[in-house]
Amino acid sequence: MKLVLAIVSNDDSSVVSSSLNKENFQVTRLATTGGFLRAGNTTLIIGVEDDRVDACLEVIGNECKKRTEVVPSTASYDIGRYASFPVEVQVGGATVFILDVAQFHKL
Template identity: 50%
Template sequence: MKLIVAVVQDKDSNRLSNALVDEDFRATKLASTGGFLKAGNTTFLIGVEDNHIDQVLQIIQDNCKAREQLVAPVSPMGGNADSYVPYPVEVQVGGATVFILEVEQFEQF
């Protein structure tokens, strides 16, 4: 058995959740915040048998797409107006970051 930890952008969260339910996979959703853009994310915890890993990864890939977004960067120097970049920067957001962990034991009560 494996534990899939998938961090996805909030915009993709409901679509992914619905797709997992449609395929009879259970997941726990946790609200999380990304470090780079300080944007909202959702972290999914999905326990699956080894033979279903590829199916779950495909569902994640199909429902969590990377996209370009304009953001106004916040200065690493804090609120100092001299270090502020006055124009938006295009960055890639979305997609999914996925970790697959071995589950040593699973119990359900």
């Protein structure tokens, strides 16, 4: 058995969770924050049998597409002087960790 930890954008989390549920994966969702943009993310925790890991990754990959967004950025030019300008950044996609599970108990 494997433990899949998938960090996805909040924008993708509902669609990914629904698609995983349709494929009979049980998903636990955690609200998380981090990264360069300090944007909200969702960490999905999924217990997966070894032979279904590829199917789980396929669902996540199909629903979490990378995209470009324009976000405000602030630069400091002098003490107390700031300028705001838009910056294009790539968002979306998923970061996935797959861990071995030594034991699993459902009580």
